[in-house]
Amino acid sequence: MTRIGRLAPSPTGAQHVGNARTYVVAWLHARSRGGSVRMRIEDIDSPRIKTGAAEQAAEDLRWLGLDWDGEPVTQTHRLPLYVAALDKLKQRELIYPCTCTRSDIAAAASAPHVGQEGPPYPGTCAHRTVADAERLAAEGKPFAWRFRVTVSPAFTDLYAGEQRIDLREHGGDFVVWKNSGTPAYQLAVVVDDAEMGVTEVVRGDDLIPSTPRQLLLYRALELTPPAFAHVPLVVGEDGRRLAKRHGDTRLAALRDAGVRPEALVGLLAWSCGWVNAPNAIAARDLLPQVRLAAIPPRPFVLTGALLRSIGYAPAT
Ligand SMILES: [Zn+2]
Incomplete structure (x- = not known):
């Protein structure tokens, strides 16, 4: 390889x-x-x-x-590549439109949170389906697209070893597309690394909590994830x-x-x-x-x- x-x-x-x-x-x-x-x-x-x-x-x-x-x-x-990935997530009904502001999320959070991400997303908009986006757009309501987290993939880091991070504590359902109309970091990085054929990602260990989210996106988009080393x-x-x-x-x-x-x-x-x-x-x-x-x-x-x-x- x-x-x-x-x-x-x-x-x-x-x-x-x-x-x-x-x-x-x-x-x-x-x-x-x-x-x-x-x-x-x-x-x-x-x-x-x-x-x-x-x-x-x-x-x-x-x-x-x-x-x-x-x-x-x-x-x-490379915007068209990210749009295509977003469309695939929509087709598979893996994301939903979220109208929450940062302060909505902070106010609704009840669980104590760990990590740098702030409180986990409380699921306020999780009842929505992809089809609801049309109505929100017609009403002129800005919305982000959020990925529904159902599992937290464990992974073996090339440097840091076995990693098990519970995404329900680390951010919960996460944004893949911002309400400003641009892809979020997690989606762009996955699309890019896969398209560029990257087989190993070496990065700072502050990004360890990002990795299970990215692994979920690799699965959802039917792409092969690289190996990770967080130093x-x-x-x-x-x-x-x-x-x-x-x-x-x-x-x-x-x-x-x-x-x-x-x-x-x-x-x-x-x-x-x-x-x-x-x-x-x-x-x-x-x-x-x-x-x-x-x-x-x-x-x-x-x-x-x-x-x-x-x-x-x-x-x-
Ligand atoms: Zn929301």
Whole structure:
């Protein structure tokens, strides 16, 4: 079987050191096993894409020493594919129109919730059928399409092992098409990965709760799911996910400050347990070393001292 990995930057927030670690792992994992790598710009799920942001994302990845096969795919150019998938879900009566606002859902939620998703969808509109959409449209009521969750598929993560997440606690019935008329992240990603022939998805472990939902969509759309590897994130010294409050860790800022990509890649490789010291190394020179199992099972704490060690002092 041909192995196909992917790099899927979202151009909304510029790529930073945290994203970079996941990209390096994803690229090495595919390339080290003779696989190809596809590139996709995930620009559909966002109201605010800056001009040139997609080019910037590609430039950041190239700077890291990563490459990809074929032309990059851009989600906003692929709307007909997502519409076709939505139609299939409608034909199979697996989704229903939902008119709830965020505050409706919060107000109706009774069960305590876990995870970052907010309260599980309380099922307010679950009595509706696909045919009800016509009436709602005629009444001028905006609605989203929600997928009816009946089971929570377990899966075996290539890195994190057996995962069992109860979707009734994690979000419940989920949106596949937003009331703004655009596909939701879950649907777009499944359609794209399947259409691009992706066989392995390496991404941050904050996306573990997305995976059972995506597996439901693969089944519903009669598509073959890829293997998944969810790796720990990069956090700041306060233990929180790397963000603006930790100073400017954008790759563009490191580049502008004269940091060599090999210095950053060496630091990331060391954080993954592939080398004994954070010495400069090119991504391609790590191909013999890469092993998912060597990555420590906890977030990587990016300290100011580590950044200074590669010649970077972030402005805060
Ligand atoms: Zn609803």
